[in-house]
Amino acid sequence: MRFQLKIPGAFLALCLVLAACAGSGDNDPAVSTAVTSSSTITPTTSTASSHQTTTTIRLGLHTAPPLPINTQAMVAIHLDPTGPEVAHATAQNWERLTDLIATADTFGHKLTLLMSSDWADLVAADPVRQTALQDWVNNGHQLGFHHHTCGHASPDGYRDIKNQCRGAEPRGSVADAFAQVQDLATDLGLPLIGIAAQGPNTDGLYRAAEWQPGVDLATGIMADNSDGHPDHRFITQPRCATDYGNAYAGQVTQYSVAELGHAQLNVGAFTGLQADNNLAALTREIIQVTAGDHAQAAVNLGVVFHAREYAATPRNEPSDDYRTDRDYLDAVLQLFAEKRIPVVTAQEILATSNPCG
Numbered sequence: 175m176r177f178q179l180k181i182p183g184a185f186l187a188l189c190l191v192l193a194a195c196a197g198s199g200d201n202d203p204a205v206s207t208a209v210t211s212s213s214t215i216t217p218t219t220s221t222a223s224s225h226q227t228t229t230t231i232r233l234g235l236h237t238a239p240p241l242p243i244n245t246q247a248m249v250a251i252h253l254d255p256t257g258p259e260v261a262h263a264t265a266q267n268w269e270r271l272t273d274l275i276a277t278a279d280t281f282g283h284k285l286t287l288l289m290s291s292d293w294a295d296l297v298a299a300d301p302v303r304q305t306a307l308q309d310w311v312n313n314g315h316q317l318g319f320h321h322h323t324c325g326h327a328s329p330d331g332y333r334d335i336k337n338q339c340r341g342a343e344p345r346g347s348v349a350d351a352f353a354q355v356q357d358l359a360t361d362l363g364l365p366l367i368g369i370a371a372q373g374p375n376t377d378g379l380y381r382a383a384e385w386q387p388g389v390d391l392a393t394g395i396m397a398d399n400s401d402g403h404p405d406h407r408f409i410t411q412p413r414c415a416t417d418y419g420n421a422y423a424g425q426v427t428q429y430s431v432a433e434l435g436h437a438q439l440n441v442g443a444f445t446g447l448q449a450d451n452n453l454a455a456l457t458r459e460i461i462q463v464t465a466g467d468h469a470q471a472a473v474n475l476g477v478v479f480h481a482r483e484y485a486a487t488p489r490n491e492p493s494d495d496y497r498t499d500r501d502y503l504d505a506v507l508q509l510f511a512e513k514r515i516p517v518v519t520a521q522e523i524l525a526t527s528n529p530c531g
């Protein structure tokens with residue numbers, strides 16, 4: 175296998191040092207023998223720049239990194255609602271999602287697809303899309319719910335709290351939006367929706383007033399779901415949150431919801447906004463959980479981006495050399511595969527050790 179990492183030279187040096195230590199702290203004696211008996215990583219090219227080098231790393235059959243025994247990754251895909259200014263649920267973005275899932279399938283990754291009601295309409299309008307969604311879920315990808323609260327920069331207008339909603343016209347209760355995604359799943363013979371991402375949770379208001387009965391899993395921001403080390407970007411530890419609820423039945427009901435963190439990748443409109451959530455940081459933390467000081471710890475990795483970002487949008491980001499966002503996202507998906515980090519659904523991670531008991 176051939177894997178091209180395009181990251182600054184200084185960081186690469188750190189990777190090589192850490193990788194060289196992998197054999198001694200290995201979890202699997204068989205793999206350890208293989209690693210120490212052959213050259214693990216062979217930099218083949220290095221341009222003579224003092225600031226940045228582009229280095230090709232070859233990983234052969236005998237050079238598999240240690241199998242992480244405790245770590246699984248979750249890749250969440252937001253299928254954003256249409257907001258006051260941008261239509262996200264479009265045929266073009268559906269095609270991008272289709273391409274993204276095809277790539278994920280080549281790696282065996284199982285994605286967590288968090289769908290807004292506008293995307294449910296998009297699917298319901300087309301039998302081809304319905305069949306595709308059925309196939310994806312039956313093949314192990316997970317379908318969940320997504321909603322932009324009135325605290326979001328681009329809210330979808332569904333609301334149970336009568337706050338300012340940034341230009342979004344009222345469209346009904348959040349329960350109505352959820353019902354559209356749940357009804358689609360039911361019509362297609364798919365499992366009940368059990369996971370959601372509804373946010374942001376400005377001032378702690380929205381999740382306490384707009385959460386859905388029966389949904390006991392969630393994805394959330396890293397700051398709420400760290401492993402106790404605030405310096406990570408992608409390493410997360412599930413927690414049991416108790417501040418989710420609503421008053422749909424006329425009285426306040428609260429739920430315990432198992433939540434897993436994720437970091438917004440530096441891609442698309444978030445390239446600059448999330449500049450630190452980059453491939454170099456992800457690589458560094460993967461090494462930490464496979465061969466570094468977290469190799470024995472039970473932690474997870476969480477990443478989120480949007481289906482619309484899986485496109486040949488020109489890219490010019492100082493922390494990597496990928497020319498398009500799609501190439502960059504391919505490298506992210508490939509990195510998990512090369513490092514043998516299983517990419518599974520949020521449900522699978524949270525079910526493994528449900529923090530709510």
Ligand SMILES: [Zn+2]
Pocket residue numbers: 252253254255320322
């Ligand atoms: Zn979103």
Ligand SMILES: [Zn+2]
Pocket residue numbers: 401402403406409468
């Ligand atoms: Zn940690």
